[in-house]
Amino acid sequence: MLSTLQDEKQDPRVKRTRSLILNAFMEILPEKGFQSVSVQDITEKAGINRATFYAHFPDKYALLDHSISQMFRQEIEKRMLDACHYSDENLKTLIVTVCEFVSNANSHCKPSSLQFESLVEAQVKNQLQGLLQVWLEQDDSDVDAKTAATAASWAIYGLVLQWSHDKNKKKPSAEKFADQVLPLIAVNLRLAQPA
Template sequence: MATEGREADRRSRRSRELLKRSFAELMREKGFTAMTIKDITDRADVHRGTFYAHFPDKFALLEQSIRDKFRFLLEGRLPADAGFNPEHLRLLVRTVLEHVRSLYGRCNPVDTVDPLFERAIRGELAGLLKDWLARIGAEQPAGVPADTMALMMSWAIFGAAVEWSRGRDAIGVDDMTDRVLAVLTDGARGLLSDGG
């Protein structure tokens, strides 16, 4: 019985990978808007029901693909033991800046795809930061939980990356990384005075 379960899991993983691979190929060939679920299942040589067993629609598959690509990028840039420290935070911010700029520079996001991109990248970013903060037992300032801190930092990093990628400010990635890190680490503390 356990062997049957493992075999079913293996088939399920294989089908999921075939769907993701077919989706990536079709993105390069046809683009997201032109491709259909039938195109994806035909290319993957699976039934339509198999697609729906893994993804509710092609937008969910797109979001998963964005998440996978971003995770792969982070794994290549961050050390395996990365955690919440200045060096790793700098690498993370720079990676997000470069990734967002590369994507926004190559394509003109479609209204329905742009929110998926934001949700996928920011979601992965918040998850990673939450893990990092949880490992150091962070719950500060003023008792703010780690998940709230991670959420706010993910918005700050992603939002800065989007604005910077639009190229309004002609500053380099190193300068922008420094600016984002200054906000994340010092915030508005320096602007507040004792006489406030």
């Protein structure tokens, strides 16, 4: 399921234990939800001693943060968004990716909680911002890449969250939604002038 991160030589026990923790966490999350899962729950499921958990992660929040980061990065890599340049088509794919990711995160972790959602948010926004900034810097335009990437990544996330919380029967598909908001985002990516 979750592949190991570090390709360099690592003590096999460390890799094994870390993998046990991550796998146990991903199994238990849909059952219990993030808020009510405890470190004790996770370590029981993983079959390791609770004190060992703290050698790998400072707390369950760090574990969630790491898991989200890894999963979202996989979604980006799967679509090769990290290896392409800025275009409206790629921006649309990015927005759809975020839609799908947020929807999946919320439906596989019931009941959701504020802390869960804010960690998902922080992680996804961070990666969005990094990616958009790289895209813009490759583009050789005179836009302030950092400012543009910040405004756009935050706006994307805000809009996606609103879309994902939409209980309306007429809620558009992720594709249609992305088409609708694309102009709004694209203009941010063009308008930020260097100070």
